[in-house]
Amino acid sequence: MNWLTNYVRPKLQALVRPKEVPDNLWQKCPSCDHLMFHRDMEKSLHVCQHCGHHLRLPAKKRLEMLFDDAKYQRIELPKTPDDPLKFRDQKRYADRLKDTRAKTGEHDAIIVAHGRMGGINVVIAIFNFEFQGGSMGTAVGEGIVAAADLAVVQDAPLIVIPASGGARMQEGILSLMQMARTTVAVDRVKEKGLPYLVLLTDPTTGGVSASFAMLGDIALAEPGAVIGFAGARVIETTIREKLPDGFQKAEYLLDKGMVDMVVPRRDLRATLIRLLSLLRNRNAAGDLLALPVDAVDA
Amino acid sequence: MHVLDFEKPISELEGKIEELRHLSDGGDVNIADEVGRLQAKVDKLLRQTYAKLTPWQKTQVARHPERPHTADYIAALITDFTPLAGDRCFGEDRAIMAGLGRFRGASVMVIGNEKGHDTDSRLAHNFGMARPEGYRKARRLMDMASHFGLPVLTLVDTAGAYPGIDAEARGQAEAIARSIETCLDIRVPFVTAIIGEGGSGGAIALAAANTVLMLEHSIYSVISPEGCASILWRSGEAARDAAEALRLTAQDLHKLGVVDGIVPEPLGGAHRNREQTIQSLSAALDAALGELVPQSGGVLRAQRRDKFIEMGRSGLA
Ligand SMILES: [Zn+2]
Numbered sequence: 001m002n003w004l005t006n007y008v009r010p011k012l013q014a015l016v017r018p019k020e021v022p023d024n025l026w027q028k029c030p031s032c033d034h035l036m037f038h039r040d041m042e043k044s045l046h047v048c049q050h051c052g053h054h055l056r057l058p059a060k061k062r063l064e065m066l067f068d069d070a071k072y073q074r075i076e077l078p079k080t081p082d083d084p085l086k087f088r089d090q091k092r093y094a095d096r097l098k099d100t101r102a103k104t105g106e107h108d109a110i111i112v113a114h115g116r117m118g119g120i121n122v123v124i125a126i127f128n129f130e131f132q133g134g135s136m137g138t139a140v141g142e143g144i145v146a147a148a149d150l151a152v153v154q155d156a157p158l159i160v161i162p163a164s165g166g167a168r169m170q171e172g173i174l175s176l177m178q179m180a181r182t183t184v185a186v187d188r189v190k191e192k193g194l195p196y197l198v199l200l201t202d203p204t205t206g207g208v209s210a211s212f213a214m215l216g217d218i219a220l221a222e223p224g225a226v227i228g229f230a231g232a233r234v235i236e237t238t239i240r241e242k243l244p245d246g247f248q249k250a251e252y253l254l255d256k257g258m259v260d261m262v263v264p265r266r267d268l269r270a271t272l273i274r275l276l277s278l279l280r281n282r283n284a285a286g287d288l289l290a291l292p293v294d295a296v297d298a
Numbered sequence: 299m300h301v302l303d304f305e306k307p308i309s310e311l312e313g314k315i316e317e318l319r320h321l322s323d324g325g326d327v328n329i330a331d332e333v334g335r336l337q338a339k340v341d342k343l344l345r346q347t348y349a350k351l352t353p354w355q356k357t358q359v360a361r362h363p364e365r366p367h368t369a370d371y372i373a374a375l376i377t378d379f380t381p382l383a384g385d386r387c388f389g390e391d392r393a394i395m396a397g398l399g400r401f402r403g404a405s406v407m408v409i410g411n412e413k414g415h416d417t418d419s420r421l422a423h424n425f426g427m428a429r430p431e432g433y434r435k436a437r438r439l440m441d442m443a444s445h446f447g448l449p450v451l452t453l454v455d456t457a458g459a460y461p462g463i464d465a466e467a468r469g470q471a472e473a474i475a476r477s478i479e480t481c482l483d484i485r486v487p488f489v490t491a492i493i494g495e496g497g498s499g500g501a502i503a504l505a506a507a508n509t510v511l512m513l514e515h516s517i518y519s520v521i522s523p524e525g526c527a528s529i530l531w532r533s534g535e536a537a538r539d540a541a542e543a544l545r546l547t548a549q550d551l552h553k554l555g556v557v558d559g560i561v562p563e564p565l566g567g568a569h570r571n572r573e574q575t576i577q578s579l580s581a582a583l584d585a586a587l588g589e590l591v592p593q594s595g596g597v598l599r600a601q602r603r604d605k606f607i608e609m610g611r612s613g614l615a
Contacts (some may be wrong), residue, residue: 081612084554085545089530138610145607167498167520171610172544173556176520179499180506180606183478187603207520209471210499211458215479229471229499230461234525238461248466258469276525 029053030223045265053225056202056264059111059128062161066124066269072115077107080138085172093170100132109134109164110143114150118273120280122159123151127201127208129163136208137168141178144212148185157195157276158186162213163229166206179211186212195274195279200227200250200259219259220268221250226295227259299569302358304347308566311340344566351515353541353550357523358492359515364569366576368395368410368453371493374576375583376401376408382439384431388468393424393460394504396439401451402584407443407506409436410453413494426495427460430473433503437473437480444484444589447595449587452490452504457522459500474503481506482603485595489586491561491579492516492548493568508602509586510556512548513579515562518556519546555609559586 026035031053036044045065046055057065064070072161087093101107109131114123127134127146134140144160151158167175189196198216202210202225221227228248236243246252250262263271301309304454315336322329332496351359359365372379376399383390396409413426436452443450459470481488481504490507496518505518521529523541528534551557561582590598 080610085543086609087543089536089539104467141610169521169526169544172520173518173551173554174610176498176502177556177606177609179475179502180478180482181609183475183506184482184603184607187479188483194482207499210474210503211478212475214469214475216471227471228466229459229474230466235461235463235466239463241463243463247463256467256469258472264453 027055030055033086036202047265052223052264054202054225055232056129056163058130059126059161059163062126063113063115063124065112065265066159066272067113067115067117067122068119071186072113072124075112075114075146075150077110077112077143080142083170084138084174086206086256087170087172089170096132096170102133104128106131108139109136109168110140112143112147112150114154114156117269118277120276121154121156122274122276123147123154123156124159124161126161127163129203130242132168134162134204134208135166135168135175136164136178137171137175138178140164140168141181144178144182145185148189151189153193155192155194157197157280158189159197159199159218159272160186160212161199161201162204162208163201164205164208165203166208179207182212183215186215190215190217194278197275199268199272200253201225203227205229205231205248214258217279220271221253221259221262222268223250223262224262225250227253300363302355304355304358304364305566308340308343308347311336311343314388315340324596328376335528341565344570348515348566352538353517353547354538356515357517357537357541359567359569360517362567362569363415364572366492366568366572367415368412368455368493369415369454370572371579372397372399372408372410372575374573375580376406377439379408383435385434385438385576387431387434389431391424391429391435392422392454393426393428394432395423395437396435398448401449401587402580405446405448407439407448408453409439409450410493411500411504413455424460426456427458428456428500428503429460429462429465430468430470433459433470433473433477436486436504437477440477440484440488444486444595447486447489449489449591450484450507451583451587452488452507454492454501454505454518455488455494456497456500457495458497459503469568477503482606483599486600487587487590487593487598488602489583489590490581492518492557493579497522497525506602506606508590508598508605509558511559511561511579511582511586512551512557513561513568513575514548515567516548517546517549518548519544555612 025038029048032051034050046057083094109128112125197218199223204227253259254262300440379399381397411426412423414420414423488507490505490511492512523537526540527536548560564574568575
């Protein structure tokens with residue numbers, strides 16, 4: 001575990017970054033076709049002002065949204081072998097990786113960060129869906145392992161935020177093995193009595209859903225997020241039936257008892273902070289722990 | 299016997315031998331010579347074919363309908379087998395067979411996917427594709443084994459977890475996740491054998507063991523070659539290429555450190571000599587258990603967890 005020493009002196013990468021310029025000034029809501037100006041999109045946390053549809057929120061934006069004063073420190077992750085199987089479909093996996101890295105400026109589909117939420121030190125591992133659909137291979141698994149170990153070392157709660165289509169097929173069986181690896185990793189956090197929360201975002205499916213993502217002490221989901229094991233198309237072709245409306249959506253999972261709550265994005269930060277402070281029985285800063293708007297209305 | 303495409307030349311020769319045997323009344327020396335000659339040819343052809351099976355051919359062998367299934371191994375190797383049923387939540391899933399019994403005299407918990415062997419039994423066992431109830435039953439019984447200090451043997455043979463509306467509604471993902479968690483938590487010797495098809499999450503749910511064995515011509519993969527081909531090649535036709543790329547054979551997985559041991563199959567695959575296959579696995583299970591049984595529960599649990607955490611940190615040598 002000598003690489004753990006890296007965590008004690010983490011690299012400060014995330015505090016200063018150039019502002020990203022959006023490709024399109026206008027974006028259409030995929031649910032109601034409403035056109036949104038990019039600045040309004042930012043303000044609404046990528047939620048459609050017209051119909052409330054939750055668009056995918058880029059990982060770094062979400063970290064800024066969750067941490068106090070939008071400040072966090074990223075952890076450099078231990079390197080894992082690239083392309084362990086020398087996989088090739090119509091293109092080499094090694095080349096695909098290279099392309100995605102150039103396009104996203106990220107090494108793989110996971111970011112591990114720590115910082116404060118409502119004053120509580122928290123470790124977050126978040127998936128970057130833009131990196132090969134957030135698929136889980138060895139590097140992503142290593143990210144979860146590192147995040148869990150960091151949480152244990154720092155005596156901090158762990159929040160994992162998947163956004164993933166499932167396994168990274170190009171890593172074959174090793175991607176499947178990440179289901180076992182990540183399970184051991186989050187169990188280490190739980191064994192220490194530290195809270196392990198999962199925020200299921202769109203999409204959380206396949207091998208990701210069937211491992212650490214469903215093992216949270218508390219499971220939160222974003223409205224409308226697709227969450228499930230088997231892909232909708234696979235199910236349709238297997239049973240030759242139309243799927244019911246809302247199937248595998250966050251609200252469906254809530255109804256079936258598979259998640260604790262579906263939380264609108266604007267209430268996420270306050271809800272997570274409240275849960276963490278309740279689980280650890282700490283005095284919370286009152287203003288940060290106000291009830292979500294919905295709860296007050298009811 | 300069901301004949302695989304690449305086995306056709308062998309099967310034709312065997313057909314000829316049968317014919318000749320019918321012709322002769324036993325006394326014809328010439329025919330006996332010819333039969334002997336053809337039989338030698340069959341053996342040679344089998345040896346040649348099976349020594350260099352491609353991953354796609356292995357996929358066919360692994361799915362061969364006459365390959366021994368969980369029920370066959372249990373019938374042959376487990377005495378006093380007492381099936382146990384139900385997840386105590388919703389139902390009993392016959393895609394996973396499980397129960398207590400004795401293996402070489404000692405009590406064990408046996409859990410395995412059962413595909414069925416004819417139309418009726420295949421439907422009853424849902425072709426070996428489990429629903430959440432199956433994984434929850436497995437979890438309950440692994441915990442029970444741990445409670446009583448009994449070793450767990452799992453036999454994996456599934457195309458994958460069942461993709462259905464009901465399965466999703468009852469939490470297929472959660473059921474698999476908890477089953478993996480329990481595999482990695484129990485404090486007893488735990489040996490898995492991939493006896494045919496190890497399909498994705500539905501397989502690892504029963505296979506995060508201290509010792510993972512694979513039959514020589516079985517496969518174990520994150521996705522079926524057909525599924526992988528249709529996604530990455532956008533054509534089911536490319537299943538052969540996908541099977542190569544996925545490295546799903548016992549030999550590749552052993553090199554990757556995912557599988558601890560390969561159990562030899564008889565010449566021509568498990569379906570050509572079921573009895574020999576069953577005895578071969580029996581010896582391998584006995585050896586694997588022999589190494590684990592003397593160790594304490596805490597050591598077994600830690601060894602299992604460390605093994606999976608380390609997996610994949612180095613690539614294919
Ligand atoms: Zn909208």
